[in-house]
Amino acid sequence: MAGGQLKSVASLLLVLNFCMFAVVLGIGGWAMNRAIDHGFIIGPGFDLPAHFSPIYFPMGNAATGFFVLFALIAGVVGVASVISGLNHVRFWNIDSLPSATSTAAIAWSLTLLAMGFASKEIELEIRNAKLRTMEAFLIILSFTQLLYIAVIHGASSTR
Template sequence: MAAGQMKQVASLLLLLNFCMYVIVLGIGSWAINRAIDHGFIIGPGFDLPAHFSPIYFPMGNAATGFFVTYAMIAGVVGVAAVISGVNHIRLWTADSLPSAASAAAIAWSLTALAMGFACKEIELRLRNSRLRTMEAFLIILSVTQLLYIAAIHGAASTPRR
């Protein structure tokens, strides 16, 4: 593929990843808000419930708290990686590649970690449709983010004429 075609592929993947990371952040924000509103009340005269966890989510299962927390971190870093990626797409030089590639690699690694918790949550079952949506998006994002990294590196290795 020519460098121009790789730039188009990278741009499309960047736009797709941005939309999906924003959706993950929206669903994750809903989950955290719900956990805060319906969590344990701790104060004078209240005892901690048995098996208390500071990452308690009233919906989902035992993996939900970890899943949502890491999904939110991956979403924020993913959006930041998209900002760096837009700068690289705009300039498309070897000087802008390292920052875009490193930000994308960090976002991918955090997304893969959140995907691992998503797989554990799927294994444990008992979750609602919003969490299922976020799981699916993170599994898809782990692939599309890796494809984006390959696209920007593939363009760097194509010979110029």
């Protein structure tokens, strides 16, 4: 009985995580595109500006580049984790558990890394509303991804 309830909880968390990772990827893609389009312009002699940084973002603060980069990586790995998790929910046996757990743990650790840069960006205070939204989503995702890992491990111990 508990396995069926945990299966539905895991399915709900997977759908929630997928939607949130998709939003993170969308906002992160926007930020990366804006940084590429409006970043430093290298002059005709290919001289770099005085304060050139390869991770320069015209919006936000000094932590924005690292935050967006790691948020994009966490988002891609998170979507892969959801795909592996859907496969596990479909079969719901001990053979599909290791791949779902390992990808979920990797996605969670990368989400925590991006959340660390988000907290640094919050501390530095200069950012726009889209970056604030991405920060909030990563903070929530760090909890829901951990909850998903606990649910699939809890289901394996009830068998």
